[in-house]
Amino acid sequence: MNWVIDNVDLIWELTLIHLRQSVVAIILGFVLALPLGWLAWRYRAARGGILTVTGLLYTIPSLALLPILPVLLGTPILSEVNLILALTIYAIALMVRSVADGLGSVDASVRLSATAMGYGAVRRFWVIEFPLAGPVILAGLRVTAVSTIALATVGALIGIDNLGYLFTNGSQRRIIPEVLAGIVAVLLIALLVDALLIAAGRMLMPWSRAKRRRARRGALPLEVSVA
Numbered sequence: 123m124n125w126v127i128d129n130v131d132l133i134w135e136l137t138l139i140h141l142r143q144s145v146v147a148i149i150l151g152f153v154l155a156l157p158l159g160w161l162a163w164r165y166r167a168a169r170g171g172i173l174t175v176t177g178l179l180y181t182i183p184s185l186a187l188l189p190i191l192p193v194l195l196g197t198p199i200l201s202e203v204n205l206i207l208a209l210t211i212y213a214i215a216l217m218v219r220s221v222a223d224g225l226g227s228v229d230a231s232v233r234l235s236a237t238a239m240g241y242g243a244v245r246r247f248w249v250i251e252f253p254l255a256g257p258v259i260l261a262g263l264r265v266t267a268v269s270t271i272a273l274a275t276v277g278a279l280i281g282i283d284n285l286g287y288l289f290t291n292g293s294q295r296r297i298i299p300e301v302l303a304g305i306v307a308v309l310l311i312a313l314l315v316d317a318l319l320i321a322a323g324r325m326l327m328p329w330s331r332a333k334r335r336r337a338r339r340g341a342l343p344l345e346v347s348v349a
Contacts, residue, residue: 125299133288137307140284144271144311147206151213151270152263158214159221160247173219180215184208184276205277205284212273213266220262224255253327260323264316271312275304285311 126133155176162172191197191204228251236250252259278286288304291297 123299125297126303129300129303133303133307136283136285136287137311140271140274140286140308141311141315143202143206143277143284144209144267144274144315147209147213147274148263148267148270148315150206150210151217151266154210155214155217155221158218160225162218162222163225169222173222176215176218178215179211182211184212184273185279187211188276188280200281202277202282204280205274205282209270209274213270216266216269217259217262220259220266221255224258224262225251227258228254256323256327260319260327264319267315267319268312271308271315275308 158172158176162169187208188204189199191207192199192201195204195207197203232250232254233246236246241250274284275286275289277284278290285304285307288300288307292300292304
């Protein structure tokens with residue numbers, strides 16, 4: 123406990139760095155996964171290939187990907203850019219299927235109704251399809267966010283500062299409170315980001331909350347009758 127009190131400034135600084143790295147990768151992964159997920163949903167012939175390739179990205183070991191990126195991109199080995207790009211690749215691998223599944227969950231009759239009302243393809247996507255696919259996409263984004271925040275700690279193994287430093291330094295020096303501080307900080311960041319995503323979902327998609335309430339009320343008589 124004394125170590126934590128004496129190093130609060132270090133923990134706070136590394137927490138902010140870790141949060142910035144993770145959030146940038148989450149946003150980039152989400153933005154890039156949208157068109158890929160749309161292609162996988164829109165073109166059935168390409169769906170299997172797109173989902174397979176993007177899914178395989180997640181199987182690349184992070185300790186192999188991080189040293190390879192500087193060689194491919196010509197960036198310095200200790201550059202934060204390499205970590206953010208690696209995290210973005212993993213985020214894309216998780217998000218593409220969620221986007222495709224979310225768009226696939228939209229009822230075909232809703233699309234036909236929108237088309238009959240004069241909605242073009244672009245307008246229909248942003249006004250109808252994307253919002254209705256939102257709950258499924260949000261669920262995937264929450265998983266991606268937590269995964270990205272956890273994976274970011276690997277950056278410390280190649281000398282990139284973030285909360286992973288507390289793991290490596292604490293392990294090497296056998297300072298258990300330092301390791302525990304890193305674990306707690308990563309956990310708190312994950313909980314905070316997840317809570318913000320839930321709040322954003324409730325604010326931007328109020329209809330999904332109303333739908334869940336109606337579903338619960340509809341299930342109540344059945345539960346009572348069974349009892």
